[in-house]
Amino acid sequence: GAGVSQSPSNKVTEKGKDVELRCDPISGHTALYWYRQRLGQGLEFLIYFQGNSAPDKSGLPSDRFSAERTGESVSTLTIQRTQQEDSAVYLCASSLNRVSYEQYFGPGTRLTVT
Amino acid sequence: RKEVEQDPGPFNVPEGATVAFNCTYSNSASQSFFWYRQDCRKEPKLLMSVYSSGNEDGRFTAQLNRASQYISLLIRDSKLSDSATYLCAVKDPGSARQLTFGSGTQLTVLP
Secondary structure, eight states: OOOOEEEOSEEEEOTTOOEEEEEEOOTTOOEEEEEEEOTTOOOEEEEEEETTSOOBOTTOOSTTEEEEEOTTSOEEEEEOSOOGGGOEEEEEEEESSTTOOOOEEOOOEEEEEO | OOSEEEOOOOEEEETTOOEEEEEEESOTTOOEEEEEEEOTTSOEEEEEEEOTTOEEETTEEEEEETTTTEEEEEEOSOOGGGOEEEEEEEEOTTOTTOEEEOOOEEEEEEO
């Protein structure tokens, strides 16, 4: 079946511009996660959505970062007034439900802020 | 101390060698444990879950040591295609974020 998809795969933007990244989770997966991975670094948790519950935003690094999810489907991660330190790969993952801890990742969006 | 720590490596081993990585975790109440594999410029992919009694999948063996709070991954008869970064992930109780990932251990298998 179809896996997690993300778009765009690559995004180059100028410092100060806003960007929007999209994630389509695996159909039927109620849990969705966003991570950031800087070059040569590990995964940095950003935000977690579970069904209709309030999202866990504890990993968002600043108020320039926000995310939304429509029901149990598509999610968008928005970064406002991008900075060079925002350059990274943004990974989305989904899992079946709250008690299924196995996460399946999308291919990521590589963001470069110039 | 980081919640989940891994030796970043790199580990450079010859084909056919046996190599082992450890991953330590700080919360003694941690519940579930996983190993992920990440190829260069690719997304992480689930390699295997780690069960309390230890588990094996072909050339790969995962073990859990609760007393010392670490998990391990053993790769036997390593292949060139095993070259990747191996990430451990830990589920902490009460953590809404579900999994905390280590920074990864880089493995290169040399011909």
